[in-house]
């Protein structure tokens with residue numbers, strides 16, 4: 371009776387001499403800084419299906435080849451209805467009552483202005499159906515300012531924080547909401563708001579506005595965003611995100627009847643690009659029986675169009691690449707294959723990872739498992755910025771807790787101590803979790819997360835190299851352990867879905 375239990379617990383003891391080597395390689399011979407430069411300053415922003423996105427994919431492929439990974443490839447993941455989009459020029463300034471230039475960021479997949487547009491700004495304050503009439507014939511060729519949707523309040527909270535012991539303790543406790551969905555809110559009000567928004571968009575288009583300006587972003591840093599667009603349709607009206615300060619100044623002037631004039635020029639390029647791609651490389655397994663089983667490491671390589679997508683998610687990509695580089699440089703001979711996949715199109719709905727699942731693991735129509743499903747050992751994801759790992763979310767999978775507890779022990783003195791039973795969402799591990807495969811994301815300190823994400827500020831400066839080195843070391847170790855243990859990581863037992871389940875009905879916000 372005792373023997374199998376004893377064997378199991380021994381099997382979870384990580385190979386400490388290998389952990390030592392991983393720590394040494396990851397600290398003394400780190401490629402993190404080189405990779406960080408490559409995937410931020412060098413490649414620039416990597417919007418899905420943009421020229422920068424393709425540049426990022428090519429860069430990652432070349433780096434993987436340099437590192438000596440095997441089966442390196444840029445692989446088609448899914449079709450993409452938006453098509454390609456590049457921003458080529460953006461300028462916005464207030465010219466009356468006085469001159470002030472503004473930081474701004476065009477909304478991806480919106481159109482261009484006809485050269486430089488100059489003139490009075492119209493505040494389009496439509497709150498209900500009866501408000502449309504007064505703007506009829508008033509906005510043709512005009513610069514249109516949409517009203518603010520948020521107000522600014524000074525925050526006394528620090529932007530970057532590390533988890534305290536108390537917070538980690540809190541995180542390790544099962545929450546009462548576990549397994550339940552947040553209430554949906556009043557769907558009637560939501561539907562009415564959406565209907566009005568669509569009507570306003572339609573009105574702006576048919577009335578022929580030159581450009582739409584929205585408030586998005588703070589600290590004079592505009593946020594990025596993207597429009598819903600299907601390739602082949604007419605280009606949407608040019609649209610620009612102005613940070614709250616620039617937008618608010620003009621809105622306040624106009625509300626006090628001070629005429630505001632601006633000049634705006636936006637040049638965007640739409641082009642044929644109907645596919646989303648993943649960049650993949652691996653170290654092949656060596657065990658006769660297990661070599662075709664796969665331990666998968668992943669992060670999304672696409673970003674928004676502002677900034678250089680440093681924290682979101684160059685950080686995850688370079689950690690995963692560095693983890694595999696560490697193992698490669700140590701000449702490990704893993705029993706299973708360890709593969710790294712940099713996903714495309716995450717921000718528009720986890721496209722790269724879902725495409726991978728559809729291609730290799732589960733038929734999207736019949737839901738039947740493909741041959742690789744039973745060879746899938748584990749997935750580890752990183753997409754919470756530059757902050758260092760403090761533990762891991764179990765994604766409700768109790769079965770892996772004793773395994774991860776042992777795997778984390780060599781990193782306790784580096785602050786990796788916490789196991790949280792709860793789900794964490796918004797990114798690519800969900801694609802695997804959703805089909806019953808063991809997919810996980812690490813707990814990370816929150817470093818300038820709200821400020822940097824999806825804004826023009828998400829650049830090289832947001833990265834903490836020491837944290838990324840730490841993350842690569844822990845990832846390499848987890849990947850190695852998963853590749854060496856006798857069995858794959860346990861997935862969650864299949865349960866019958868409750869009849870009224872709303873699971874997977876709504877696309878969540880993407881990290």
Ligand SMILES: [Zn+2]
Pocket residue numbers: 670682683716753797880881
């Ligand atoms: Zn992300």
